[in-house]
Amino acid sequence: MVSIVDVAKAAGVSNKTVSRVVNGEPNVKPATKERVQGVIRDLGYVPNMAARLVRSSRSLTLGIVTDFISTTPYSGDIVRGIQEWAEENGRTVLLANTNGDRDKEREIWRTFQSHRIGGALYVSMYHREISPSLGDVATPTVLVNCHPEPANGYPSIEPNDYQGSHDLTRYVLERGHRRIGYIRLNPKLLGAELRLSAFREAVREAGLSDSDVDIRLGMEGPIGSETNRVYSQAQDLLTGSNPPTALMCGNDEIAFQAYLAALGAGLRIPEDISIVGFDDFQTVSLALKPELTTAALPYYALGYRGADRLMRVIEGEKLREDHLVLECPVVARGSCK
Amino acid sequence: MVSIVDVAKAAGVSNKTVSRVVNGEPNVKPATKERVQGVIRDLGYVPNMAARLVRSSRSLTLGIVTDFISTTPYSGDIVRGIQEWAEENGRTVLLANTNGDRDKEREIWRTFQSHRIGGALYVSMYHREISPSLGDVATPTVLVNCHPEPANGYPSIEPNDYQGSHDLTRYVLERGHRRIGYIRLNPKLLGAELRLSAFREAVREAGLSDSDVDIRLGMEGPIGSETNRVYSQAQDLLTGSNPPTALMCGNDEIAFQAYLAALGAGLRIPEDISIVGFDDFQTVSLALKPELTTAALPYYALGYRGADRLMRVIEGEKLREDHLVLECPVVARGSCK
DNA sequence: GGGCAAAATGACAACGTTGACATTTTTGTT
DNA sequence: AACAAAAATGTCAACGTTGTCATTTTGCCC
Known part of the structure; x- marks a missing residue:
C-alpha cells in the first residue's frame, strides 16, 4: 500500500511536508501543496489511521x-x-x-x-x-x-416518560374522557412505571375517582420473554358492562393489539373508543387506521x-x-x- | 497507557517474550509465561491494535x-x-x-x-x-x-423471494382457496416483483383463471416516501361483490393493514378471510391476532x-x-x- | 565431561505516521 | 548590500508493536 514515504519521494519533498499537506497545516507554499496533492491523487494515497493513532494517541x-x-x-x-x-x-x-x-x-x-x-x-x-x-x-x-x-x-x-405520559393523559382528559382504561407495560421497565405514575397523577389532578380508571397489566415476566396478555385484557376492558371511552396504552405495540381487540369487537375508532399509545413507533403508529395518537420518544x-x-x-x-x-x-x- | 515495554521491564524479560505470551506463541517456559501473565494482569496491559496493524498489516x-x-x-x-x-x-x-x-x-x-x-x-x-x-x-x-x-x-x-412466495401460494391453494386477492409491494423493489411473479406462476400452475385472482397495487412511488394505498385497496377487495377467500400480501406490514381493513369490515380472520404476509417481521406477525401465516425472510x-x-x-x-x-x-x- | 540439537529468550529494525526542533530560503527594511 | 525576521522545508526520533534472525541456555546422548 502507498505510504507517505512513497508520496514524498514522488513529489520531491520530505515526509513531513506531505504530512503538512494531508493535515492542512499552514505555511506550505501553494505550488508545493498542489504538487503534493497531485501525487496523492495519482498514487491513490490514503493515510493510515492506525499509524496516526500510534504516533499521536488521538483517536477519531x-x-x-x-x-x-x-x-x-x-x-x-x-x-x-x-x-x-x-x-x-x-x-x-x-x-x-x-x-x-x-x-x-x-x-x-x-x-x-x-x-x-x-x-x-x-x-x-x-x-x-x-x-x-x-x-x-x-x-x-x-x-x-x-x-x-x-x-x-x-x-x-x-x-422524559413521566412528562410525556402526563401530557398525553391531560390531552385525553381535555377531550372530555372521564372513563379511561390503561394497559400497562411490563412493570420491570422503568419507563412503564414512570408512564403509569404520570397517568395516575394526571387523573387524580383531574378529580377522577378509582372507579373511573381501569388499569390492566398487559405484559409481565422477564424482559425479552414476556407474557403478553394485552389482547385479552383489551377485550375484557372493551366488552365490560361499563367500558371506558378512552384506552391509554403503555406503548404503541400495546395500542396495536388494542386496535385489533376493538375492531374485533365491532367498535369504531375513535367514535366508540379512543385509543392512544406511547413512543410513536411509526411502523405501527402510522400504519394503524386511523393513525395513532401517541407521545413520541425522541430516539x-x-x-x-x-x-x-x-x-x-x-x-x-x-x-x-x-x-x-x-x-x-x-x-x-x-x-x- | 501501559505498553509492552512496561510489562517487559516489570517481568524481567524482553518485549518479544511478552509478545510471545500475549499472542500464545509456542516455546515459552511455563514459569516465564505465568510471571508475564501476572504482570499483565497487575499492570492492566491491553495490546494496542493500531500498533499491531501498523507492524503486521493484519486487520481484525x-x-x-x-x-x-x-x-x-x-x-x-x-x-x-x-x-x-x-x-x-x-x-x-x-x-x-x-x-x-x-x-x-x-x-x-x-x-x-x-x-x-x-x-x-x-x-x-x-x-x-x-x-x-x-x-x-x-x-x-x-x-x-x-x-x-x-x-x-x-x-x-x-x-429467495420467488421460492418463498411460490411455496406460500401453494400453501394457500392447498387449503382450498380458489379466489385469491394479492396486494403488491412497490414495484421498484426486486423482491416485490419476484414475489408477484411467483404468485402468478403458482396460481397459473394450479389452473386458476384471471378472474380468480385480483391483484392490487398497495405501495408506489420513490422508495422511502411511497404512497400507501394498502388500506383502501384492502377495503375495496374485501367488500366487493365476489370477494376473495384469501388475501396474500406483499409483506407483513401490508398484511397488518389488511387485518385492520378486514376487522373494520366486520370480517373474522381466518373464518371469513384468510390473510398471509411475507417476511415474518415479528413485531407485526406475532402481534396480530390470530398470528400471521407468512414466509420468513432469513435476515x-x-x-x-x-x-x-x-x-x-x-x-x-x-x-x-x-x-x-x-x-x-x-x-x-x-x-x- | 563434552558435543550437538532443541528450547528459550533476546536484539534489532521495521511498519507509517507526526511532534519537536533545526535548517534553509525568502522577503522586507534600513 | 546587509541584516533580521518570517516562511518554508527538512531531520530525526518516537509511538507500540512484531518479523526475522541471533544468542544463550538446557537437555540428551555417547
Missing part, C-alpha cells in the same frame, strides 16, 4: 455498546442518530452488542480499549437504570436511554445529542448537568376523539 | 456499509447476524450508513480504507441489484440482501452467513459459488384457514 473512533435489541427495534433510530452525528463530525463508529451478557460486555470494553477508542456510548434498548461493566476501563462514556446507578457518575441522556435525538455530549466529555469539558432528559411530545393523530 | 476489523434503514427496520437482524459472527470469530465491527447518498458512500469506503479494514459487508435494507461506489478501493466485499450488476463481480448473499442468516463468506474471501478462498440464495420458509400460524 467512537464505540457504541448496545445491550440487546428488543422486539421494538428502535436501536435503528438511536444508532442512526449517533451515526449521523459521527459523520457530521468526522468520526468512525465501532458497534458491539452485549445481548445483555455481562461477560460479553466486559470483553467488548476490552476490545474497545484495545482499539484505543476516544469514547463510548452505552445504549440501552429500553429506558432503565444500569451499571455498565467497564471494570477499570477508563473510557469516557455517556449512557443513552438509561441512567447510572447512584454509585456511578456516568453522564446520561434519557427520555433519534437521544442518539444524536448523546454523541454530542460524549464529544464534550472526551474534550474534558465540564457538562452543565450530568443527566439530560429529553421531552416526549404528544403527537395528535386520528385515534383520539 | 470488518466494515458494514448500510444504505438506508427503511420503515421495516430489519437492519437490526441482518446487522445482529453479522455481529454475532464477528464476536464468535474475534472480529470488531465498524458501521457506517450511506443513507442512499453516493458521495457519502465514497467517503465511507475511503474511511474504511484509512482504517485498513480486512473487508466489508455491503448491506442493502431491501432486496435489490446494486453497484457499490468503491471507486478503485480494493477492499474484499460481500453484498448482503442484494446482488451486483452484471458488470460487477462481487460475491453476494440474498433471499439473521443473511448477516451471519454473509460475514462468514466475507471471511473466506479475505482469506483468498475460492468460493464454490459467487451468489448464494437463502430460502424463505413458510411459517404457518393461525391466519390462514
Whole structure:
C-alpha cells in the first residue's frame, strides 16, 4: 500500500511536508501543496489511521455498546442518530452488542480499549437504570436511554416518560374522557412505571375517582420473554358492562393489539373508543387506521445529542448537568376523539 | 497507557517474550509465561491494535456499509447476524450508513480504507441489484440482501423471494382457496416483483383463471416516501361483490393493514378471510391476532452467513459459488384457514 | 565431561505516521 | 548590500508493536 514515504519521494519533498499537506497545516507554499496533492491523487494515497493513532494517541473512533435489541427495534433510530452525528463530525463508529451478557460486555470494553477508542456510548434498548461493566476501563462514556446507578457518575441522556405520559393523559382528559382504561407495560421497565405514575397523577389532578380508571397489566415476566396478555385484557376492558371511552396504552405495540381487540369487537375508532399509545413507533403508529395518537420518544435525538455530549466529555469539558432528559411530545393523530 | 515495554521491564524479560505470551506463541517456559501473565494482569496491559496493524498489516476489523434503514427496520437482524459472527470469530465491527447518498458512500469506503479494514459487508435494507461506489478501493466485499450488476463481480448473499412466495401460494391453494386477492409491494423493489411473479406462476400452475385472482397495487412511488394505498385497496377487495377467500400480501406490514381493513369490515380472520404476509417481521406477525401465516425472510442468516463468506474471501478462498440464495420458509400460524 | 540439537529468550529494525526542533530560503527594511 | 525576521522545508526520533534472525541456555546422548 502507498505510504507517505512513497508520496514524498514522488513529489520531491520530505515526509513531513506531505504530512503538512494531508493535515492542512499552514505555511506550505501553494505550488508545493498542489504538487503534493497531485501525487496523492495519482498514487491513490490514503493515510493510515492506525499509524496516526500510534504516533499521536488521538483517536477519531467512537464505540457504541448496545445491550440487546428488543422486539421494538428502535436501536435503528438511536444508532442512526449517533451515526449521523459521527459523520457530521468526522468520526468512525465501532458497534458491539452485549445481548445483555455481562461477560460479553466486559470483553467488548476490552476490545474497545484495545482499539484505543476516544469514547463510548452505552445504549440501552429500553429506558432503565444500569451499571455498565467497564471494570477499570477508563473510557469516557455517556449512557443513552438509561441512567447510572447512584454509585456511578456516568453522564446520561434519557427520555422524559413521566412528562410525556402526563401530557398525553391531560390531552385525553381535555377531550372530555372521564372513563379511561390503561394497559400497562411490563412493570420491570422503568419507563412503564414512570408512564403509569404520570397517568395516575394526571387523573387524580383531574378529580377522577378509582372507579373511573381501569388499569390492566398487559405484559409481565422477564424482559425479552414476556407474557403478553394485552389482547385479552383489551377485550375484557372493551366488552365490560361499563367500558371506558378512552384506552391509554403503555406503548404503541400495546395500542396495536388494542386496535385489533376493538375492531374485533365491532367498535369504531375513535367514535366508540379512543385509543392512544406511547413512543410513536411509526411502523405501527402510522400504519394503524386511523393513525395513532401517541407521545413520541425522541430516539433519534437521544442518539444524536448523546454523541454530542460524549464529544464534550472526551474534550474534558465540564457538562452543565450530568443527566439530560429529553421531552416526549404528544403527537395528535386520528385515534383520539 | 501501559505498553509492552512496561510489562517487559516489570517481568524481567524482553518485549518479544511478552509478545510471545500475549499472542500464545509456542516455546515459552511455563514459569516465564505465568510471571508475564501476572504482570499483565497487575499492570492492566491491553495490546494496542493500531500498533499491531501498523507492524503486521493484519486487520481484525470488518466494515458494514448500510444504505438506508427503511420503515421495516430489519437492519437490526441482518446487522445482529453479522455481529454475532464477528464476536464468535474475534472480529470488531465498524458501521457506517450511506443513507442512499453516493458521495457519502465514497467517503465511507475511503474511511474504511484509512482504517485498513480486512473487508466489508455491503448491506442493502431491501432486496435489490446494486453497484457499490468503491471507486478503485480494493477492499474484499460481500453484498448482503442484494446482488451486483452484471458488470460487477462481487460475491453476494440474498433471499429467495420467488421460492418463498411460490411455496406460500401453494400453501394457500392447498387449503382450498380458489379466489385469491394479492396486494403488491412497490414495484421498484426486486423482491416485490419476484414475489408477484411467483404468485402468478403458482396460481397459473394450479389452473386458476384471471378472474380468480385480483391483484392490487398497495405501495408506489420513490422508495422511502411511497404512497400507501394498502388500506383502501384492502377495503375495496374485501367488500366487493365476489370477494376473495384469501388475501396474500406483499409483506407483513401490508398484511397488518389488511387485518385492520378486514376487522373494520366486520370480517373474522381466518373464518371469513384468510390473510398471509411475507417476511415474518415479528413485531407485526406475532402481534396480530390470530398470528400471521407468512414466509420468513432469513435476515439473521443473511448477516451471519454473509460475514462468514466475507471471511473466506479475505482469506483468498475460492468460493464454490459467487451468489448464494437463502430460502424463505413458510411459517404457518393461525391466519390462514 | 563434552558435543550437538532443541528450547528459550533476546536484539534489532521495521511498519507509517507526526511532534519537536533545526535548517534553509525568502522577503522586507534600513 | 546587509541584516533580521518570517516562511518554508527538512531531520530525526518516537509511538507500540512484531518479523526475522541471533544468542544463550538446557537437555540428551555417547
